[in-house]
Amino acid sequence: MLTKRDLLTSAAMAGIAATTASITSVAARNNTEWPSLMEAKDIAEDGFIYGLPLVMNYAIMYEYAVDRNSGQFKAPFNQIKNEPNVYTYKDTAIVTPNSDTPYSFIWMDLRAEPVVLSVPAIDSKRYFSVMLCDGNTYNYGYIGTRATGSDAGDYMVVGPDWNGDTPPGIKQVFRSSTEFSLAGYRTQLFGPDDLDNVKEVQAGYKVQMLSAYLEQTPPSGASTVDFPKIDKDLVKTNFFDYLDFALQFAPAQSNEKEIRAKLARIGVGPGKTFNFKDLPVKHKLEMALGMKSGQRKVDKAVADAGKAINGWRVSGLPGDSAHYNGNWLKRAVAAQAGIYGNDPEEATYPYTRVDSDGRTLDGSKHNYTITFPAEQLPPVNSFWSVTMYDGKSQLLIKNPINRYLINSPMLPAMKKNEDGSLTLYVQKDSPGPDKEPNWLPAPNDTIYLVMRLYWPKTEAPSILPAGNGTWRPPAVVAQ
Known part of the structure; x- marks a missing residue:
């Protein structure tokens, strides 16, 4: 089962030179002249960067909406699945998941007709959002407290x-x-005793096909899709098979002409048929080098994203198609850093892997503190959190108190310092009963920390614009 970041982001580094055949069959099948070796390498590099978010998205969709035996299955297409709890270490399909807000999911098949999403009236004090994210990983719309308000309403989602x-x-x-x-x-979720209230809100989320909403006869259904199985070994064997499959459901946009033309030269795209087994070994190796080079570029760009502020990287990575404007590396970075992240206006995500001295965070070597000065907590209209992840997998970690984050709803139970500042204790072992309300359990290994500011304030002090705001996240200090 596909569970960890490296199952996707190192997607074509291994197992590529597994079989051999004739390159001429690929060129003949696609009526193109196969590129030179270095051209093939460059196309593989560019194609990997372009395709990484699409393949990551397909893998999650397959686990959530297609494979009922995946262990992560939620519901069939066009049916809502309300999660009754926040995410824990047992939830592994999405890297860097939040553990603040119980999720609900709808994977929509928009081929036959639009889908109508209905939300109930919700107390304005309770933040909620419905993020619409397509197979390109573009956030193309929001319903919710910030975007549309807290009143009930019906909204329609249509295909391209x-x-x-x-x-x-x-x-x-x-x-x-x-x-x-x-x-x-x-x-x-305001706290453990608030869960029933969240479930009541979730029960008011409804999804209908447009024909059902209008009480009309539905149109003829879309054709059945043979979704290819995806798992760790298959992704490593042939990343481009999955990209080839995903692109048939993603009509080319105007800013994609160049990359789509490149991919077509190696048989990737709607109406094409690409398979690594059709390539001789030397070409497989060139492709592997290109994909490996692409992965290195993504890794470096993730590490360097945005602006470094007290060791945290602050950036506005996710967004819609216009936000990326054909910058495929930026889109790949957003997916790898945390697929399905919000636009910065909805939620901004400072993240770090290093302490105040630039050293890698490692719970096996150090205890750490994060201290917010008095009156300088994260400035938000809704709420904020600091979440702990395993530094390698970017998944939540199992810990003795089942605490995956510290957030602002927990403030009444936390202890402030005499000067009014608030210190969080980031370490693998308890800091002691008196400090335990402020303890964020860490792994006995490398650490990845993500701060979330939901509906950040726009007036000073503010984290916006991301990377250039007047509020600065405090450093993680080794003890």
Whole structure:
């Protein structure tokens, strides 16, 4: 089962030179002249960077909506799945998941007709958001406290080629750039005793096909799709098989002409047929070098993303198609750093792997503290958190008190210092009963920390614009 970041982000580094055959069959099948060795390497590098978010997204969709035996299955397409709890170390399909807000998910198949998403009226004090993210990993719209308010409403999501009218009663129409798309819901949890209230809110989230919403006869269904199985070994064997598959549901946008033309030269894209087994060993090796080079570029760009502020990287990575504007490396960085992240206006995510001296965070070597000066907690309209992840997998870690984060709803139980500052204790062992309310358990290994500011304030002090705001996250200090 695909569970860890390296299963996707090192997706083509191993197992590529497994079989041999004739290159001429590929060129003949696609009516193209096969590129030279170095051209093939460059195409593989560019194609890997371009395709990484699409393949990561497909792997999650497969686990959540296709493979009922994946261990992570949520619900079939166009059906909502409300998670009754926040995520824990047992949830492994999504890297860097939040543990603040119980999720709800709808994987939408928009090929036959649009989908109508309905939300109930929600107390304005309770933050919620519905993030619409398509197969390109573009955040193409929001429903929720910040974006549309707390009133009840019906919203329509349409596919890339839909041209119908907007029915009465629909507040807003959102257009996905791909035929399969995700609606990810986040509903604020104020504490363990608030869970039943969250479930009541979730029960009010509804999804209907447009024909059902209008009480009309549904159109003929879309064709059945043979979704290719994806797992650790298969991804390592042939990354481009999955990209080739995903692209048939993603009509080319105007800024994709160049990269799509490159991919077509190696048989990747709608109407093409690419398979590594059709390549001689020397070409497989050139492709492998290109993909490995692409991965190195993504890794470096993740490490250097945004601006370094007290050891934290602060950036506004995720966004819509216009936000990326054909910058495929930026899009790949956003996916690898934390796929399905919010736009910075919805939530901003400072993250770090280093302490105040630039040394790698490692719970086996040091205890750490994070101290917010008095009156300088993260400035938000909603709430904030600091979440602990394993430094290698970017997954939540098992710990003795089942605490994966510290967030602002926990402040009443936490202890402030005499000067009004707040210190968090980041370490693998308890700092003692008196400090335990402020303890964020760490792994006995490398650490990845993510701060989340939900609906950050725009007036000073603010973390916005991301990387250039007036509020600065405090350093992680080794003890």
